[in-house]
Amino acid sequence: MTFEALNGNVVLVELSGEEMKNFNITYDTLESDEHTERVIRTILKDIPCENYPQRDKIIVEALPADNGGCFFIFTFTNRKKQRYRVKKQEIPTVFEIDCADDFLDFLSAAKNT
Secondary structure, X not given: OEEEEOOOOEEEEEEOHHHHHHOOOOHHHOOOOHHHHHHHHHHHHHOOHXXXXXXXXXXXXXXXXOOOOEEEEEEEEOOOOOOOOOOOOOOOOOOOXXXXXXXXXXXXXXXXX
């Protein structure tokens, strides 16, 4: 395992393919289950203390590596849980036509004005 503190709140951990085999996981099998939680807790215990900020909440992100390994990004925060919703914006309608002739009539009228 390699550890890198990206800033005061984020630690990057890289596991090799062999380490992933030792944990009996792959990137594709990472889920919110007990086995994955145990692996993440083990990784957190192995992070050197100087790279491990003590915070209330930890956000865990995983990215696959080319060698069969995996990158884990741990973000340590004291913030409360926030939820965001993506709202779909409706596109404003300037005008609506039923056929191409109506569109050509509109262009002709717009050209004259």
